[in-house]
Amino acid sequence: MSVTPPAPGRPAAATPTRAERLERLASEPFDLLVIGGGALGASTAWAAARAGARVALVDGGDAAGATSSASSKLVHGGLRYLGLGDVKLVREAHRERRWNARLVAPHLVRPLQFILPVGADSPHRPAELRLGVFVYAALSGFRDGRTGRLDPAEAYTLAPGLLRDAGRTYVAYHDHQTDDARLVLAALRTAELLGAVWLNYARVEGLRITGGAVGGADVVDAVSGARFAISARTVVNATGPWVDHIRRLEDPGAADSVRLSKGAHLVLDCSEPWHAAVTSPLPEGRVSFAIPWHGLLLLGTTDEPFEGDPATVRPTEADQAQILAEAATSLAPDVVSPARVRSAFAGLRVLPLGGTSTAGTRRETVITVGKAGMISVAGGKLTTWRRIGVDVATRALASIQLALPDADPAPLVGAADPDAVTAGLRRLHPGLPEGSAAHLAGLYGTLAYDVLEPARLEPELYEPIVPGGPDVLAQARYAVEQEAAVRADDILRRRTTVALRGFEAEGRERVSPFLPARAASPDDTQVH
Ligand SMILES: Cc1cc2nc3c(=O)[nH]c(=O)nc-3n(C[C@H](O)[C@H](O)[C@H](O)COP(=O)(O)OP(=O)(O)OC[C@H]3O[C@@H](n4cnc5c(N)ncnc54)[C@H](O)[C@@H]3O)c2cc1C
Numbered sequence: 001m002s003v004t005p006p007a008p009g010r011p012a013a014a015t016p017t018r019a020e021r022l023e024r025l026a027s028e029p030f031d032l033l034v035i036g037g038g039a040l041g042a043s044t045a046w047a048a049a050r051a052g053a054r055v056a057l058v059d060g061g062d063a064a065g066a067t068s069s070a071s072s073k074l075v076h077g078g079l080r081y082l083g084l085g086d087v088k089l090v091r092e093a094h095r096e097r098r099w100n101a102r103l104v105a106p107h108l109v110r111p112l113q114f115i116l117p118v119g120a121d122s123p124h125r126p127a128e129l130r131l132g133v134f135v136y137a138a139l140s141g142f143r144d145g146r147t148g149r150l151d152p153a154e155a156y157t158l159a160p161g162l163l164r165d166a167g168r169t170y171v172a173y174h175d176h177q178t179d180d181a182r183l184v185l186a187a188l189r190t191a192e193l194l195g196a197v198w199l200n201y202a203r204v205e206g207l208r209i210t211g212g213a214v215g216g217a218d219v220v221d222a223v224s225g226a227r228f229a230i231s232a233r234t235v236v237n238a239t240g241p242w243v244d245h246i247r248r249l250e251d252p253g254a255a256d257s258v259r260l261s262k263g264a265h266l267v268l269d270c271s272e273p274w275h276a277a278v279t280s281p282l283p284e285g286r287v288s289f290a291i292p293w294h295g296l297l298l299l300g301t302t303d304e305p306f307e308g309d310p311a312t313v314r315p316t317e318a319d320q321a322q323i324l325a326e327a328a329t330s331l332a333p334d335v336v337s338p339a340r341v342r343s344a345f346a347g348l349r350v351l352p353l354g355g356t357s358t359a360g361t362r363r364e365t366v367i368t369v370g371k372a373g374m375i376s377v378a379g380g381k382l383t384t385w386r387r388i389g390v391d392v393a394t395r396a397l398a399s400i401q402l403a404l405p406d407a408d409p410a411p412l413v414g415a416a417d418p419d420a421v422t423a424g425l426r427r428l429h430p431g432l433p434e435g436s437a438a439h440l441a442g443l444y445g446t447l448a449y450d451v452l453e454p455a456r457l458e459p460e461l462y463e464p465i466v467p468g469g470p471d472v473l474a475q476a477r478y479a480v481e482q483e484a485a486v487r488a489d490d491i492l493r494r495r496t497t498v499a500l501r502g503f504e505a506e507g508r509e510r511v512s513p514f515l516p517a518r519a520a521s522p523d524d525t526q527v528h
Helices: 018-027 039-050 079-083 087-104 126-139 152-158 180-193 240-250 317-327 385-399 418-428 436-444 447-456 473-482 488-495 504-514
Strands: 029-035 055-058 110-118 148-150 169-177 197-199 202-210 213-221 227-237 258-269 276-281 287-293 296-300 304-306 341-352 365-369 375-379
Touching (some): 029 213, 039 180, 039 375, 055 227, 079 087, 079 126, 126 148, 148 152, 202 227, 202 240, 240 258, 240 375, 287 317, 296 317, 375 385, 436 447
Parallel strands (some): 227 375
Antiparallel strands (some): 276 287
16 A cells, blocks of 8 residues: 655644654554664655554654765765766666656755866866766766866856866766755655654664564653653664664674764855856865855865764864865865855765775665664665665565555655745745745745745744844744754754854854743753
């Protein structure tokens, strides 16, 4: 059986409160418990809920609070992986990229042109890169627009921060970009509309194993400190960098299944609008991206082996210096000035064991089945999140003889043409600041109408969260009432773009009146 979601953009049922979610999780029997509310956990829950299974999902922190809000935010075939000879991965990623952009979330997954600058100091020759780009486009059926050599003047217009260098050749190709955290939230809300129950700040501390089979988990509500158990016929562990930690709750002797690599990004001001991203080839098959993102410039990323506690990963000054230096190989010095840096973030890639350097390791999904039948999934890419979720849900539901998920893509709640939503918002909400209609249409799709509905009666909700920014106070209210935000950070970092714009302190003050009264302060909620 496949369950049809309500018409995109119109939640059918009232969003449950935190207390209602807790009550259901602690009292109802579930078919599937998913541990981890990043991209892979959310997509697994969504696929299983579509198949009609009773699904529970918990995350120890906020939804998308770890790797899935710290990516380069690209939905891409992965040109770099062609260099690693991974044609199958690239072809599959291209296919998923197109589905995400056309059907799953057209408002959140947007086309983006990329420019590869090639000079005498580049690790690749221009002809080599033109051939690579041609094969890349061919694997996508040449469906994305013009690829190949670009006139320098055109390259400078598209990416105004490019270093002016007469000796360079410019090669164009196409991919997509997204807002990773909002994509995960949209998947969780879609799963919820299909009957799933999800809760953030609910940390799994133990597994319930009866007769050798996993049948649920012991959970701590990190907001209240209350403990409860969730009962489920099968369990999926989608805890990203913590995957082996949860595997060892099932089998204390379980060997490592993955290794971690840290990647940091910087968010910079840009004085002129960019219409294309820049991919600068670096030695050892690495690249440095400069990506226009919500009117800012995202630079990254690093790739360093990481062996500490995943909860401690942070961007450092050394990361900043490396990112700026690598970007400077293709961008003008004033563009990569430290004075332009507004914010930084870091996350952990989960990589299969083996391989030599982390950069040279294939981004494969690692799926293992433990002694008590728990399915663990980690790694892979945001781009292929939907497909990985279908595969994992298929395994999980097959193990308890339930109907299998539909492998065909389906729209997430809110899925819409962002331009149509922008026009509708402008018509209905003349009080909305310039630039906010397009911004909200991109983040929420048709759900932007719901976000702004209360502002018709309370026009102060049209006010920007911070002066000059496109995020408005109505989003803070919506984040708490409809999107399970508990802490200021949840609103500022993952449900809006305020923190990445560098306005965390000002934003915190502005959104705090909207926070639930009982929520712990940001510093005393123990997440992991
Ligand atoms: C620097 C970097 C750049 C990247 N760029 C791209 C890109 O541009 N495009 C792309 O396709 N892919 C990219 N990726 C890969 C992509 O981000 C990941 O594949 C994806 O986000 C992984 O999602 P996940 O759900 O497995 O993990 P996560 O998002 O880390 O989710 C795991 C969740 O488990 C929760 N958890 C942990 N322990 C517990 C517990 N005990 N109880 C309950 N919950 C728990 C955590 O709080 C967390 O939210 C990038 C990755 C990195 C690190």
